[in-house]
Amino acid sequence: MSDATALAAENLTKRFGGLTAVGGLNFSLRRGDLLSIIGPNGAGKTTLFNLLTGQHPPSDGRVIHEGRDISALAPEQRARLGLGRTFQISKTLTSMTALENVMIGAFLHRGKLAAAAEHAMHILDRVGLARRASVRAGTLTLSERRRLEIARALALDCSVLLLDEVMAGLNQREVDDVIGLVRQLHAEGLTVLVIEHNLKVVRAFENRVIVMDFGRMIADGTPDKVLSDPQVVEAYLGKKAE
Structure with missing residues (x-):
């Protein structure tokens, strides 16, 4: 598998009026990576996908695909490139x-x-x-x-597949089937980004996880590492009662 970068965000930012939906996000994916993106509702996950695939133009920052700045390209142009x-x-x-x-x-x-x-x-x-x-x-x-x-x-x-809560509303058997399909596609060489709320799914992939909260990245690592991070627990469950 090549170590070449397939997709990257550099200081990627999206503002809607006074609201910063995605703020200064930085990450990169090598070809063949599988990355899960998690976070509470309103964290900016779908907005991030819209920035990567061209539904929204960034307010600041860049989207890089295979070393090329594609921030100004339309969704159809990005699809032709493999997103x-x-x-x-x-x-x-x-x-x-x-x-x-x-x-x-x-x-x-x-x-x-x-x-x-x-x-x-x-x-x-x-x-x-x-x-x-x-x-x-x-x-x-x-x-x-x-x-x-x-x-x-x-x-x-596509060479990069972005899945936005593709398992939402499914029962456990159906979720397991889709997990198997995603694993198969990844094993065939696709670079995969998955937005997911089901933390059991994130653990099942056993790959890198980014956690977003209020448009910013608050954790990046293995499922066990990020899901035990106090900042991540607080983002999902709120502050402990004092």
Whole structure:
């Protein structure tokens, strides 16, 4: 595995009026890393993803991809470079089939219908949805819709996959299945960033964790290290009663 940097944030900052949603964040990912980003509600995690993938321009700082400053690029341009993401609120097109949803992403690098359909079917098989290809997305179960979101990102031929609470609302068996899928994608060489609230999931990945609170990084390390940090415990549970 190469040690080359796949994605980095340098003093990355986003202000909305007087509110600093992300403040001076610095981190970098090597190709093939798996990074979990955790923090209480309102910590700035989804805003960070929006900065990395171009939904929001930064107020200050830079987003670096493979050594290149991409801070001014639009989301489509970043997708062409290899950044794929899911969203906290599903973006699947409910009136279209699972196959058609994935084909939309496949067209980014494939101009012909047959090539896009073949690639989309391969991706659906990869995430365990091949048998549901002809089913309308609106009739899929929540677990299947979560997998379809991942498939849509993979169809872009992404090298960096950003997953925004992709396990939210799933039962434990479904969570375990998605953990297995993410591990598989990571083992295949994808660089993966995961926003997650379920701390059991974070421990299951056993990789690097960044903790955010009020838009700033308050911890960076292994799950055991950061989840035992008093500052992290306080961020999640509040100050101890005196």
